[in-house]
Amino acid sequence: MTATIEERLRRLEHLEEIRDLLTAYGRLLDERDLAGYAELFARNGTWTGPYIGSAEGPAAIQALLEKNLSAVAGEHPAGAHHIMSNMVIEIEGDAAKAWSRWTYVIPGDARKPSIALSGHYDDALTREGGRWRFKSRVVSGDLPGVGGS
Amino acid sequence: MRELEQEVRRLRDIEDIRRLLLEYGRTLDQRKFADYSNLFAHDGEWVGVGTIGSAQGPAAIQAFMEKNIGVAPVRCNHLMTNMLIDVDADSATAWSRWTLIDAAANDTPALIYSGHYDDLLTRENGAWKFRRRIAWVDIPNVSQAHPAPER
Numbered sequence: 001m002t003a004t005i006e007e008r009l010r011r012l013e014h015l016e017e018i019r020d021l022l023t024a025y026g027r028l029l030d031e032r033d034l035a036g037y038a039e040l041f042a043r044n045g046t047w048t049g050p051y052i053g054s055a056e057g058p059a060a061i062q063a064l065l066e067k068n069l070s071a072v073a074g075e076h077p078a079g080a081h082h083i084m085s086n087m088v089i090e091i092e093g094d095a096a097k098a099w100s101r102w103t104y105v106i107p108g109d110a111r112k113p114s115i116a117l118s119g120h121y122d123d124a125l126t127r128e129g130g131r132w133r134f135k136s137r138v139v140s141g142d143l144p145g146v147g148g149s
Numbered sequence: 150m151r152e153l154e155q156e157v158r159r160l161r162d163i164e165d166i167r168r169l170l171l172e173y174g175r176t177l178d179q180r181k182f183a184d185y186s187n188l189f190a191h192d193g194e195w196v197g198v199g200t201i202g203s204a205q206g207p208a209a210i211q212a213f214m215e216k217n218i219g220v221a222p223v224r225c226n227h228l229m230t231n232m233l234i235d236v237d238a239d240s241a242t243a244w245s246r247w248t249l250i251d252a253a254a255n256d257t258p259a260l261i262y263s264g265h266y267d268d269l270l271t272r273e274n275g276a277w278k279f280r281r282r283i284a285w286v287d288i289p290n291v292s293q294a295h296p297a298p299e300r
Contacts, residue, residue: 009153009157009160020233023231024233027244079263079287079288079290079293080287081263082231083228084231105248107289111289113260
């Protein structure tokens, strides 16, 4: 059956909202607003990464990151940030899947930016309270190679 | 139907603004400061926090960039990423990241500077323009000690 104009428009709106979700994740993480960051996850949302383990639910995810992030990112030097790119998004009803790349940039030699880590995300997304949220986010580190999918 | 038209318009506005943010990088890298400065509203401002200062209005912005950045051809590349855009009728705000890539030793590409932009945008004669672009440099962290201009 051909999608109606309304359905096609809704799909575009959802793609925009999901792109915003994937980008806001990086901004809140870099600004160390971990409460705002954790709210991007669904009630039973999970975060799984190769560096610091996994957690379920916004409160547990916030606690996991607060406890362990500094061990991974060192002191999170001023200006360090994630470049978020290559977003591939598939929507099916109130669920969606996303794949995207992340590149973590830190101050390096001669005060120039230097790529410290890079990898990708595999996401399952869900609509909760009228907003898209992470149902599961699996973080993989590609360079240097560490675990993940 | 009216609601549908408004939503289509909002999505088109987001697309047009993404294009504006990308054209900024393209004209900057090409050193086409006449085209670059036309991306700003008639009273639009460019503010570089902790760097080369600020200028207001397309003519002043063009002169300011030609003087401070120069017009000689370069091969540098501003990667424009992480765009967050919020549209409210005829005005909008945007936040995005920039990463400057240029030639290092052996002519290989290397990251030279990185930072982010805070933008106020306005629709002027039917086209989206910068009402104010604040350019922050995050690495090296030169903007940190400087306060943001007042809104």
